[in-house]
Amino acid sequence: MTTKQVSNEATLEAPQPSNQTEAVSKQNANKRSGQKSADLWLNALLAPHKADLRTKSWLDVAAGLMSIPQAAFLAAAIGVLFIDKAGLKGVLPYAIGLFVVIAARAGFSYFAGRIGHKVSAHVRRDLRFKLAQVLASQAPLDTERKSAGEVAALGSDIIEKLDAYASRYLSIKLQLAVVPLTIALAAASVSWVVACILLLCGPLVPVFMAIVGLRAKKASDNQISALSDMSESFLDRISGMTTLRLFRAVGRTRAEFEGLADDYRHATMKVLRVAFLSSAALELFSALGIALTAIYVAYHYLGYADFGSYGVPITISTGVFVLMLAPDFFAPLREFSASYHDRATARSAAERLSQMLPLESVSQTETPVAPNDTTQSTQPNSSPPITSIAFKACDLGYSSDRGAVISNFTGSYVTGESVAILGASGAGKSTVLAALCGFLAPISGELEINQQRVQDDQARWDTLRETIAWIGQRPHIFHGSVLMNARLAAPESDRSQVRAALSQAHAEHFVAQLPRDLLTILGETGFGISGGQVRRLAIARALLSRSSLVLCDEPTADLDADTAHLVTDSLMQMAKDRLLIVATHDRAVAERCDRILYVRDGNIQEISNEKLDTIDAADLLGIEATEGGREL
Numbered sequence: 001m002t003t004k005q006v007s008n009e010a011t012l013e014a015p016q017p018s019n020q021t022e023a024v025s026k027q028n029a030n031k032r033s034g035q036k037s038a039d040l041w042l043n044a045l046l047a048p049h050k051a052d053l054r055t056k057s058w059l060d061v062a063a064g065l066m067s068i069p070q071a072a073f074l075a076a077a078i079g080v081l082f083i084d085k086a087g088l089k090g091v092l093p094y095a096i097g098l099f100v101v102i103a104a105r106a107g108f109s110y111f112a113g114r115i116g117h118k119v120s121a122h123v124r125r126d127l128r129f130k131l132a133q134v135l136a137s138q139a140p141l142d143t144e145r146k147s148a149g150e151v152a153a154l155g156s157d158i159i160e161k162l163d164a165y166a167s168r169y170l171s172i173k174l175q176l177a178v179v180p181l182t183i184a185l186a187a188a189s190v191s192w193v194v195a196c197i198l199l200l201c202g203p204l205v206p207v208f209m210a211i212v213g214l215r216a217k218k219a220s221d222n223q224i225s226a227l228s229d230m231s232e233s234f235l236d237r238i239s240g241m242t243t244l245r246l247f248r249a250v251g252r253t254r255a256e257f258e259g260l261a262d263d264y265r266h267a268t269m270k271v272l273r274v275a276f277l278s279s280a281a282l283e284l285f286s287a288l289g290i291a292l293t294a295i296y297v298a299y300h301y302l303g304y305a306d307f308g309s310y311g312v313p314i315t316i317s318t319g320v321f322v323l324m325l326a327p328d329f330f331a332p333l334r335e336f337s338a339s340y341h342d343r344a345t346a347r348s349a350a351e352r353l354s355q356m357l358p359l360e361s362v363s364q365t366e367t368p369v370a371p372n373d374t375t376q377s378t379q380p381n382s383s384p385p386i387t388s389i390a391f392k393a394c395d396l397g398y399s400s401d402r403g404a405v406i407s408n409f410t411g412s413y414v415t416g417e418s419v420a421i422l423g424a425s426g427a428g429k430s431t432v433l434a435a436l437c438g439f440l441a442p443i444s445g446e447l448e449i450n451q452q453r454v455q456d457d458q459a460r461w462d463t464l465r466e467t468i469a470w471i472g473q474r475p476h477i478f479h480g481s482v483l484m485n486a487r488l489a490a491p492e493s494d495r496s497q498v499r500a501a502l503s504q505a506h507a508e509h510f511v512a513q514l515p516r517d518l519l520t521i522l523g524e525t526g527f528g529i530s531g532g533q534v535r536r537l538a539i540a541r542a543l544l545s546r547s548s549l550v551l552c553d554e555p556t557a558d559l560d561a562d563t564a565h566l567v568t569d570s571l572m573q574m575a576k577d578r579l580l581i582v583a584t585h586d587r588a589v590a591e592r593c594d595r596i597l598y599v600r601d602g603n604i605q606e607i608s609n610e611k612l613d614t615i616d617a618a619d620l621l622g623i624e625a626t627e628g629g630r631e632l
Helices: 003-013 015-066 065-082 088-138 148-160 163-187 193-202 204-239 241-245 248-300 318-351 360-362 428-436 458-467 483-486 495-504 510-513 530-543 561-574 588-591 610-613
Strands: 388-396 404-416 418-423 444-449 468-471 549-554 579-584 595-600 603-607
Touching: 015 088, 015 163, 015 360, 015 444, 065 163, 065 318, 065 388, 088 148, 088 163, 148 204, 163 318, 193 204, 193 248, 193 318, 193 418, 193 530, 193 588, 204 241, 204 248, 241 248, 248 318, 248 468, 318 610, 360 579, 388 428, 404 418, 404 428, 404 579, 404 595, 418 428, 418 588, 428 579, 458 468, 458 483, 468 530, 483 495, 483 530, 483 549, 483 610, 495 510, 549 561, 561 579, 579 588, 579 610, 588 610, 595 610
Parallel strands: 418 579, 418 595, 468 549, 549 579
Antiparallel strands: 388 404, 388 444, 595 603
């Protein structure tokens, strides 16, 4: 084998560090980019509160600087009392000054803390308001929607992690720049050696904190990730507890959740470990600086050292003065150590929150509506009513990549009509309803409401939804009274209006039989009343909303014949002054409607009652079809 061949083989067999180095460099660059983005996001979030934060910073600085006259008064009082033997009368002026300084320091600290907590509360409230706005603007069929558990974690624990950052970290920077240097200058007026000791030990704290901070950020990222996973899993499992019991999966789910809880526990302990390590380092350097100061003062006072005091001996008063200043010199550094981890936690939280609240939305300054603000609720008809709907050669589907579920749909409908959309499960009925809610834009063609094209105008859809009522197969009932649930969309309605709506929905009879009538508390999802009663309550809720378009999805599914008849009567009575569109399998409901649309094989055609009689019942109850890959 030649030397050249050996050299080539050695080159091939040798490790290639360049790829690993490039990967590490890229990873570090991504981390720096993520931290920079998080800092920009946090700066935009706190920009409206700059004036308050600046005031808080100067109040904190003033409180820190009060340590100098406090130490001076205390040292002077000790000197007068023990050296001059002046007694209590000689000490009294210094005692009064000391108490005034202590009161001023406490006042500065109190108002600074109050401002910080006020800013923090406003920031967290605004974030939750904007998060709710984002969630409300997202379509239920959006595949990019985050799970309920993750959203719950974002809105509670993760936003809460910004509290300490907003309330105390930002004011620390000004304290670090002003207070230690001023205290060092005050100490230098007595002894330049003491000032040098403080200035040598002080910078070791932020240097060490910067080293520890690299681990703190990573630990905070892992903790927040583990918290999100645990919250998401917990909420989803609680929601599906009945299913888990039926399939005997409670034990397995418990074991999975215990694993997630252990991951969160380990992540939290790592954060605490880093925090304790940084605190120990701070206390080490602080104790070292204070101890060296005390040793120097003691040696100088006893005559073993005669340098560093400008030729003037250190007395009890001047010695106490510099010894009192030493702990206050390290006080801002100690607070910086405690809040440094708040910054790492805030960065991690910002990276999570920015996924749903981008920088542009955080930069917008909007005032949340107060809980008792009834401006919107007292004007249910602020948007114009929907009087006509027209589909013009529309292809409807969930995305153009997955193809159209409904093809070439054309039809127009006006107020006062009742329209039934009939077809098998998965044929495309719910797709039409989703398009009418603005949750799905037509892939092609035009959708017009009140003779205006609307499919790409989300702002207009936000206005139109105020006049759209939805009655689903499983209407959601909130934990609360019948009265609260009935007037959910119209809280200004009085009891007589609620009873009239219940009567029109054929619900007044069962409500009267409840233990406390309208004030009877219902469980979440309607626990305490039957499915048919829930739907009649939902119809009453739609009646009170004074909507102009009512969309119903399988209103009579799983109901007995008598209850289904009552529900259908209520819907037909509602359709007298509204446009009612019902997606159903029920032939009886379709026969009561003015117009019938039959959905089959991706096409919609309008049929008569005579044509309806010829359709096989199996075609209306088929369950094998799917709609764009989703069962509906």
